[in-house]
Amino acid sequence: MERSGNADLKHLKPQIAPFREEMILNMGPQHPSTHGVLNFLIVTDGEVIHQALPNVGYLHRGFEKLAEQTPYTTFIPYTDRIDYLAAMFGNHAYVLAVEKLAEIEVPGRAEFLRVIVCELNRIASHLISTGALALDIGATTPFVHWIRERECINDIMEAICGARLTYNYMRIGGVSRDINESIADQILKFLDHFEPMIDEYNRLISFNEIFIKRLANVAVISQIDAVNFGLVGPNLRGSGIEMDIRKIMPYSVYDRFDFDVPFGEGFKGTLGDSYDRYFVRILEIKESCSIVRQALSKLPKGNIKAKVKRKLKIKENECYSSVESARGEMGMYLVSDGTDKPYRLKIKTGSFTAMSIVEKVSQRLMVADLIAFIGSLDVVAPEIDR
């Protein structure tokens, strides 16, 4: 624990004051579970955890300061990298904020294209999150199967916008490239192939007795706790609260689609346990498939980008826009001051609020359960410390 560059660990130790049988373990910044560079200080007596403190900040890159020095149109590649597994949502949130401030009207075809790529990206992000949870529990094959399906989505994205992970697809006023018949055909063929795969995955691991035993009744988050600690996204919906930005405050063209938002209901255990959060994500994948099909069938013709000045200057104003990202609500609070660079950009992500509940819920868990709990929360380190 005495490492240079981690000054706050030294003054945490007297704060924790362990008893004689307890020891302080360091589930260090590099551990073989995925989820990025996270550090937990665990006070335990062998198997049961008495306290688990998250220690974040290893991946801070200073996005909000960078935004103050970059013009509006040029900041979009940076928003990809806030959460690189769900990059389109970062793009979308920022572009929505700027369009709100500058009062730019987005053509219909661009809105539908945005919905298509956002939902495909939601599927891709949930594939990684459910696969990584299975990997932490000990089953290695489901993760590899899902990576194989994600490669098909990456191929579609490469055909649309040219890159596989950091898309830089949306522009202020629309999107950058159009799709043609062959890409739409590729998307439909992929969806036909993929939907039976979800059932196969459920047969392989979701309904497996050992998996259910590991996740059911573990780390239950009650409804009151979920609202008080500010959880968002599938974590909140897993506890039964009906909150989805796409339904409550519809942005873009989401009010024209017919889809359900799945909520946890104690599928195999109590309401709000880890299995609920996991299964809500599996059900969301199915809903996203149906949204993409509806959007492809309703795609209107027209421009893909509104005419926007190259050097965009916005007068003094401020606004907040939020999208329903794969990990919850991603909000951007943008303050402009009349030049072509913003005065302040504040990014709110879902994983940051999820870290706040780790300390409370982990008080009676075992070490193996803590890993299942963090996996079911679906935290991604770059989102926590932008």
Add this chain to the structure above:
Amino acid sequence: MVPVLEAAIKQYFKNIYHSLYSITEGMAVTMSYMFRRPATIQYPNKLEKPLENQLSDRFRGILQVDINYCIGCRICENTCPIDCIAITIEKNKETKERFLTRFDIDISKCMYCGLCSENCSTSAIYHTKVFNGINRDIENLIIRFVDKPTALYKLPKGSDPMETPKDHYGAILVRKMKG
């Protein structure tokens, strides 16, 4: 019998049955993969066609500039978020003609965002399908596209700036990359 005891015994046997059934279903799924095509592409030795042919034209690989078509507007230099393009234009005192003397792209810094190629007025700068930039020396990754001072391009009247020919296989780039 006491109903709680009876329910417990039923649950006991149901647990055993459900465990064995779900494990058998899982084993059937994995066994079926022994007969299905693996998804691996064995790059670079066992490809059916070279990888450059399999990528689409929109792929954002390493940048390439066709100097003959550059009009010196410096839009790419200003749009780049990372400042990896460096352009110098000099003016000949006698003939009042402007020449490009330097057009360097540092591809070790480039993040392949595509903002420069999208905003170029004549499509002189564009992405190729080359993605392999392995080099022993990082100095070699600054690609200098100007050999001798070149006159700036004059767009003929009535021609579409987006119609300039693009070589997506990157012949100019491959020639200029050393090592």
Add this chain to the structure above:
Amino acid sequence: MKDYADILFEYLFKTSIESSPFSLAWYILFIFLVAGVLLFFAANFAGITSFIERRIAARIQSRVGPNVVGPQGVLQWVADGIKLLLKEDLIPGRADRFLFRAAPYFVFSGLFAAFVALPFGYGIVAADLNIGIYYIFAITSLVVVGIIMGGWSSNSKWAMFGAFRSAAQIISYEIPTALSLIPVIMLTGSLSTQDIIIAQGGMPWDWYIFHSPFTLACFIIFFISALAEGNRIPFDLPEAESELVSGYNTEYSGFRFLVFPMAEWANLWVISAMVTLTYLGGWQIPFVSLETISGSPFLILISVGIFFVKTSIVVFIVIQLRWTLPRVRVDQMTLLCWTYLVPISLVAIVGTMVWMLVFPWDGTPGLLIRLLMSGIGAAACLFYIKRIRFNYLNDKLLFERLKGKPSWYPFWRLP
């Protein structure tokens, strides 16, 4: 084996062994020869199984697996062994040096000594002990001592965690392992491994697994307990990679580290051989009686082949289970042992005793029940194959539409 030693001596030196003064030296030489052959077999099996497990795991995950090092990658395990031999031999500064160096020896010897009592064919067993099964259990318990020594002497919290968990697991699963073999011993009347196989027959309804529903339950219990004894997933906690960074062998490197996984892979053979010889009929050839086997060396070779085939199928199932199932938690593992496995095996012992009285082995009702049970077994296998076919056909057409390439790629086609 002693008869073979005598025959070989007469063949080589043309004198009978009782009259020769070199008999003691010859016997000792023969002992070393047999030990060398067994060790050669066990170590090579461990190496080749590591390679085959990686290829099977890769095909299950729709990848290819190592195929670069030799032709189709068959020299991969040699490359791994050489690499680990050449690594630096680190001993942590504050570790207990003597225990740290001694721990791999305990694990190694505990496991490889079990090969002595395992049969390979008719009359081919290193030592036909009349307490064969009992000896195998006793000698594999030495592994626990090695693991605890390894965890304790590493002087690291994580390694100690792994060692204690592993000790709890192995010790508590010794009991169902022994209890579930008691019906087999009761049916045979002897503890010797060769006797158990001789008492079974060649046809599937002559195997012990289909004798009664109780022995079927005991087969499943023995299989699960043997998996737990060998630290295989789903009972992988001591080496849980994503939790403890490999448990009790965290601080080992180089060849000392190699001993632990090598012992685990060699244990695969021991587990599968035990399962085959006690429940699946061992090396018995169908339609051939024991007297004809002892007559011809060709049939002896066939019996060796049958044993290998049966054991390999069980090894394949164990490997497939590893890559399908997740890990159980430590308290769930002990719960499984004490509330499910032990009571059911105790009930099964009493049940088998009653069954043996009511339906004796040679009578007609006994034969009919065994035929019925083997019918049930065959139906379960057919159900399994039907589900495999369903999973394959579920995806075949849509995959071919998406990728444009045929989906049928069986595992004997090596890419």
